[in-house]
Amino acid sequence: MSVTEKEIIVPGRLTLAQLQRLCGTERVIVELDPACRAVVRASADLVRKATEGDAPVYGVNTGFGKLATTRIARDDLAVLQLKLLRSHAVGVGEPMAETVVRLILLLKAASLARGFSGVREDVIDTLLALHNKGVTPVIPCQGSVGASGDLAPLAHLCLPLVGEGEVFYQGQRMPAAHALERAGIHPIQLSAKEGLALINGTQVSTALALDALLATDRLFEATVVSGALTLDAARGSDGPFDPRIHAVRGQPGQIACAAAYRALMVGSEIRRSHLENDDRVQDPYSLRCQPQVMGACLDQMRYTTQVLVREANAVTDNPLVFAADGHMVSGGNFHAEPVALAADALAVAIAEIGAITERRIAMLVDTAVSRLPPFLTPEPGLNSGFMIVHVTAAALASENKSLAHPASVDSLPTSANQEDHVSMATFAARRLGAMLKNTAHIVAIELLAAAQGIEFLRPLKSAPALEGALRLVRSVSPAMMQDRSLARDIEAVHHLVAAGDIGRAIEAEIPELQALRLA
Secondary structure: OOEEEEEEEOOOOOOHHHHHHHOOOOEEEEEEOHHHHHHHHHHHHHHHHHHOOOOOOOOOOEOOHHHOOOEOOHHHHHHHHHHHHHHHOOOEEEEOOHHHHHHHHHHHHHHHOOOOOOOOHHHHHHHHHHHHOOOEEOOEEEOOOOOOOOHHHHHHHHHHHHOOOEEEEOOEEEEHHHHHHHHOOOOOOOOOOHHHHHHOOOHHHHHHHHHHHHHHHHHHHHHHHHHHHHHHHOOOOOHHHOHHHHHOOOOHHHHHHHHHHHHHHOOOHHHHHOOOOOOOOOOOHHHHOHHHHHHHHHHHHHHHHHHHHHHHOOOOOOOEEEOOOOEEEOOOOOOOHHHHHHHHHHHHHHHHHHHHHHHHHHHHHOHHHHOOOHHHOOOEOOEOOOHHHHHHHHHHHHHHHHHOOOOOOOOOOEOOOOEOOOOOHHHHHHOHHHHHHHHHHHHHHHHHHHHHHHHOOOOOOOOHHHHHHHHHHHOOOOOOOOOOOOHHHHHHHHHHHHHOHHHHOOOOOOHHHHOOOOO
C-alpha cells in the first residue's frame, strides 16, 4: 500500500471530508496538531496524582463493572490495565476490514488527544505509529454490545500496543510482537487508567458506521443516475420533477433530488419523442415519486452524517479527566445509543433505496407498463432475457428488509446487571455493509436493465449525461440480444457502482448531482 500524503488532524475538529480522505485505500501519514499535547500531559498528570492518594477512583484503583467496589493495591495498578486488555480481547468472527481498522486507530487517537482521558502522549503516539507504518490490528467483527464502549474489539485493537495480539503487516497476518519489531515500533507499558481509556469508547461502532455512510454516498449518486436512465428507457415523464411541486412541500432532500433528476434529463431525444400523443396520464410511483423517496433517504443520510461526525470528534471513555479544575468524573459517554439510532436510520434508507430500485426493474421487464419487449429481449419465449435477473434483485431487496430491522431496540443486560441497558450499535453499524452490497447489486441490475431498454429505442439518444453513464456500463457489458449468463456483467457494473464511478463519470457536467454528495 502506497503512502500518498500527510494529514494534520486537530482533535475535536475532524470533518467528513477529512474522514473520507482518511478512509481511502491509500495509506495517509497522520500527525496530531501539536497544540493538543499540553492538555494531554495535564490530564495524565492528574491521573498520576490520583494514584498517590487514598480515594477510590473507578478504573484507576478499583476493579471494573460489577467489580468497581474492589480496591486494587498501588503496586498492581499497571498490571490491572494490562489484564484488562487481555481479559476483554474475546471477540469472534472474521477480521474487520483493514480500512475500517485504520480509521478506528485514528478515531481512538484523536479522542484520547482531546485531553480528557488521562493517558500519556506515548499511548497516542503509538496508536498513530501503528497506523502510519501500516501495522493493522486484527479485530474480530463480533462481540460488542455497544455500551461500556466497544470493549472486545477495542481490546483487540490495543493489545498490539503492548506487543500482544495479532496484526496484519505487509500483507501477512502475524503476532503483533513480530510486526512491531519489523516496523521499528516499541511496545509500551501501560500506566494507571490507560487500559480502560483504550477500550472504553464508541470508536469501532463509529468507524463502521462512517465507512458505510461514505459508501452510501457513492451508492446514492449512482441510484439517482440509474433511476433517471430507467425513466427514459420507460419513456416516462419528467413533469413530476417540476421545481414548483417540490417547493410547496419544502423537504430539502426532495428539492435537491428533483433538481438532479431535471438536470440529468436535459437534452434527451427520447423524452422529446413522446411529449405529444402519449396516452399515459401518470407514471408508476417508482418513476414519478423518485424525488420524494430518494429525497427522504438523503435527509436521513444527512442526519446520520451530523451524528457520526460529532461522534468521531467525541470523548467517550469513562471516567473523564478534567485537568483544568482537577476533577475526575464518572459518566456514561461510552453508551453508543446515538450511533445505534443513526445506523438504524441509515439502514432504513439503504433498504428503501434498494426497494424502489427493485420496483423500477420490475416495471421495465413488464411490457404492460414499460411498453418495451417482454423481459427486455427481442425474442421472448426462446429467450428469458431479464426475467431471472429481476428475481435476483427481488431476493436482495427482500433480504435488506430483514436486515433493516432496528438493532437499537434490542438490549441484553451484561456484567451481572451493572450494565443493564446497551445500544447494540456495533451490530447496527456492521450490518450496513451487507445491506450496501445488496443494494449496489440491485442498482447494477437496474443499470443493465435500463441500458437494455434504451437499445430498443435507438437511434434516439438519451440525455447527454445519461449517455455518458450508458457508455460506462457498455464498456463492461455489451447489449444482450440473445440469452447469456449476466452474472459477470452484474459484478462488473456492481464494481462501478460501489467504487463511485457511475457518478464520477458525469457529475462534473451536472452540478445538481454533485450537490447531493455528503462530502
